[in-house]
Amino acid sequence: MGQPTGEFRQEAVRTRGGELVSGGLLVTVGTPDGSEVRPCPEEWRPQPRRIGRSEPARGPVGGPGRAVGPLALGAGPADLPLLDREADVAQLLGLLAEGRSIRLVGQAGSGRSALLSAVAEAAGDLAPGGVVQLCGHHRTAADLLQDLFAATHHAPGFRPDPGQLAAHLARVGAVVVIDEVEPTGAELEQLLAAAPDCAFLISAAPDSPLLPADSRLQDHPVAGLSRAACLALAARLAGRPLDAAEKAWAVDLWFESEGLPLRFVQAAALLRQRDVAVDALVAAEEDRLDVFGAVRAPVHDPDPAVREGELRGRVPLPSVAETASPAVRLAEGLSEPAQAVLRLAVALGGECPTAPHLPALIDVGQGESALHELADAGLAVSIGGHHRLTAGALELLAPQWPARGCTDGAAQHFAWWVGHSSVSLEQIAAEAEVVIGVLLADRTAGRHASVVRLARAAAPALALALRWGAWERVLDLGLEAARATGSKADEAWFHHELGVFAVCVQEPGRATAELETALTLRAAVGEPRGAAAARRMLDLLRAEGRQLPSGGPAAPAPPRRPVIRAIAQVPWRFKTTPGTAGRTRRTAIAASAAVLAIGVLGTAVALTVAGPEEHRGNDPHSSSDDGTGVPAGRPSPRPSLSPAAGAASPESPGESPTADETEPEPSASTSGPSHSPSASKKPSKSPTAGETATPQPSTPGQPAQPPVVPPVQTPVQPGPPSVTHGPAPSPSSSPTTPSTSPSASSSPPGTPTPTGSASPSASPTTSP
Template identity: 65%
Template sequence: MGQPTGDFGQEGVRPRTGEVVSGDLLLAIGGPDGSEARPCPDGWRPEPRRIRDRRQDRPELGPSPAVGPLAMGSAAADLPLLDREDDIARLLAALSEGRSVRLVGQAGSGRSTLLAAVADAAAGIAPDGVVRLSGHHRTGADLLQDLFAATHHAPGYRPDRRALASLLSQVGAVVVIDDLDVDDEELAELLDAAPDCAFLVTVPPGSPVLTPGLRLEDHPVAGLAKSACLALAGRLAGRQLDETERAWAVDLWFESEGLPLRFVQAAALLRQRDISVDTLVAAQEDRNNVFGLVKEISEPDDPAVLEGELRRTVPLPTVAESAAPAVRLAEGLSESAQAVLRLSLAFGGECPTAPHLPALIDVGLGESALRELVDAGLAVSVGGHHRLTTGVQELLAGRFDPGTVAYGAAEHFSWWVGHGSVTTEQIAAEAEVLVGALLADRAADRPEAVLRLARAAAPALALSLRWGAWERVLKLGLEAARVLRATAEEAWFHHELGVLALCVHSDQRALAELESAVALRAAFGDPNSGAAGRRMLDLLKSEARQLPAGEEPSTGGRRPVIRAIAKAPWRLAAAKKGSDVKRAAIAGAAAVLALGVLGAAIGLNTGGEDSAGNGRTLPGTSVDDTTTGDDLPAATTSGSPTAAPSGSPSESPSASASASDSESPSASASTTGTRKPTATKTTAPAPGQTSKSPSTGTSTTASPSPTTSASPTATAPTSPTPTDTGSASAG
């Protein structure tokens, strides 16, 4: 993400304004008195279009599949996933069967890396491919919106729950979510909204057990084998481990139970030790160049032997240091990486993207600094930016003081979110960083900075549809306004929270927030400024705002199976080309022809009609013509091959093709005025059977009479209406 163009002066700042559609409401954001919602006019609501090409997916939202470049210059792709073949195979099998899986394990067990590997291998399982999402600080509603945005093209549209359930019910994909942290109710809503998707998620360590009834199963992620851990340490260190280092790594494996993150950090400690050894070797060479004539006799001539001897003088980290290496790793970072680390600690563990670093901490090579943190196992890439690894902030809180490094961040981000060249997607990617900057200013007792940044960031986050972050920013701004006793600002935040609650159908909360905003503005002495709030209250109390009963969609009872979705006819027709489509058409035509022959044979063998073709049906042989098999049309028209198994004179082509102007159901025989039996066979149900009228949809139970005659003037209970008969005869 690049910095916006133009100078950094305040003349480029302007309030972020725009419109989005939320359910049945059109939301105007950034107005003078705050945001305002009104019923969405006809034709303004976007029509979502499915995204079929999964190659355009946004992998930056998902977990990073790699861990650190190597000292020898190897790329991350050169590192295969070690000792996870069985896990990948089992997870792929579960996803292929449509089962959803939750990866659980200790911090640093490699859950995110395993998730990324399975996501790469599961590309061909589901018809809609793989959707990668980040659950870091996302609410359940935000995740539903992210899933909708990843599978549908509808900018500026946030559907309500009913529309989301309808749109996502047609999606059959493997959805991978890293760092999911929602309660059971939100998790159940997420799973039920996309019943034909298989989910693979990771959860924070120590998450509660699954609630019975959730469509989810646990898969524990354990540590790696000893050989895999030693291989990982050697590859990340960029060289073979010597005997002393191998023994140290084995002790670490026993102590850590094979957690991969511990060996990523151990390799970083080995690289720091190599730097110390290289410094000693360089110093020794410089001393020999200057004092070459006084060379010690015991010094070896072989440089490799000399390096080995000097390496033994640099001790390896102790077991205690290896168990909590964050402090030692932080001390061995470069100055720019240490500055980024301090800024991340001030922001609550969130690292801004590289283009912001020159303005915040005067670090020009921000990408290298962030990469150094990732190599050391102190940070991970998630959701378009970086954050500190679990536990690092706690370990460095008392020994690595961030100081005043975050001072001025609010001014920078206030300018940035209002700049015209910054897109809403860029703002959404930095949402957690904005919240972190607000928390840093609150902790430093700078409520003016919090208020300024919250006023600027709230409309931008609303337009970016990151409403979970929008709500947090509004609450932090409201708190700062109360501290400063800024009544007008406090009323503005109450108004925004009320509009947000109105859009998410939390009517009681919306009523309380809007009434507070109107009351504060009235007490402030400017009654005209509360007009927008009063309009929101009128909309909230209007009859059009009342939600229909049973708004929650019923999606229970469906068992998603990815293989079954991949074989569904409506997906098969869109997926197969050429000979497959031709074979499907030929098979369908053959099935219809076979059905016609079978119907004629049944009619001749059972004697369903008498010799005069009067349409009389023998008892116990009637069939409800409106009952059809799966994917087969009902044969009720008079021109159907199955309607006249015998070639009687009364069923001539002219009689069946002519359409009478009379409204009598039996007046479709001829245009001469002579009443003749119709070509359409009308049958009555057998005793005890139930027939359904195609016109009214009502069911009728037949009486146990032995026979049912179909006279030319009589109308059977199952005969169609005059309009239906005329259209069928004409067609």
């Protein structure tokens, strides 16, 4: 991250300015008189380009993965393989392959984020659009939709309106993984409906409300780990095998915590702190031996490992109460830089700034190591490009770790940072929660003037970074601080910016009220240019018979689909339950078969719901009296959406697949009448018992079958037909095979042409 250096003087603070397109509006941000909106010229409107495929991110969702801390084996919790979650991963992959959307529910610290990352990494081949990983921490539904659009389309500086967004996301077929989703209820359902061809895998807060009965989501509980997995996790993070006393202590913790992985990450940190105390005892004993010699040294086993085990028994293990709430004890065992970062995070409401900010804020040079030390201790987790405290740590540490002035000057630093030219908009978006934390800390401390300065500097930058949820939050906090300071000019500026925000999100009533207030205040304080800017915005809103232009009509919410199209067409790689593979692809196969048949015949061909012994007649050269493709004297077939059954599967001799398990023949449907050279050299072969190449025709005594669309042929006696592979004779040639022998020329009506064989038009018919 670009982190410029220099003095933080008020005159060095600059306001970031620029332009962006919101729907059909051109928004100019960061002007001295406030932002302005005008209709965007047609030639300036962006043309989003679809990104072909999104690759899953490595590591935890939404942030850097590998944790490098002071562990004996040099690995942190994020480096460990996922323990005891194989069944969960397989089940979630199967549901996603069927197009289902899942919400992970479980207690705080149950490992939902780690499970999301594992599924996201394994689901790369499920959908044509790949895997899209988003961070839901402090994001609104509109922010998440914008993030999904930005991850699947190349359109920098463009925020589509709802109509445009629905049109662009309707063509996206991907697995969308979102960690810590905050929207609930109708807002969450609208988020899912905006991308109907995507399968969502999200995790929500433990206290999230129940899903409605018609929700597209289904809950998947995430329970704790087994006892063996918890013991293995503690030993791996402790860097050594556990002794008998530690195993008994870990089993008690497993019963108390119900196997939550976070508790054992913290328990391993407590064991490492205990090892530090044991190492101190060993070092003290060696010092006494060097000073006094062997005369006064205690007699002990010469093996150092045995002696270390004896000394470890002198250091008591943490009690059950300490392991139930270990945050305070873990914080006391951290290094000084890590404690300083922890104190700053507590002061900012649990948000940790990234490492380049730490030297300017708390004079910590090794900020990256301090953040990783917090993560290794189970006190912080990486999400959304920065770190935040884990669940419950802020409530436990806030009374014990007061701010002590660690946020003094933070607002001035970030006001200078967001306006610096070396800082990118992506970096500002990643620090949005930290900036809001600084504003809240200064508001609590009563530094309202600092809040106003930071809010006026950060609001344009967040608007250009398209973090509009944070943009609105910063404007609200700045307006509150401006009222507290009594500055009417600042208050008018924030009202004006809130009016522009309301115009961009298509809330004309709110926009009119905010802009009228801004106009009144600016006229009162004598700001003619600012008043003119507010008046221009009001004229745009109040123009008679004129509405704000948009990129397209506001489309209604797409209907909820139980199975998405794009992912249902991808065959599932893992083993499935017998009889379910056909049902998962029924809709896609039927639709593709119908479209291909229409393209070949040039007319609408009706499909029938057929059993194992019913087949389609798709001869494009069969005659018809009425021009509908139905032979004379036969009733019209019954329309259906299911393709006809095909040949029996070679894996199951003697059984014919159902209509749901049959896939269309692409070579016979797309290329039309053609001859395969390789197929023409194959000799004729009659099927034997148990190897039925084509199903049997109906025999007397069986129920009447629904009418089909066959070629004009004379039925023959019931018997096992054969498939002939050979060159197709012309229609005028006579068959060399006697009419009494079964052959391809005397196939029963509706027998499909095998792939690679001659087309139905080349099959001669027998004379009646």
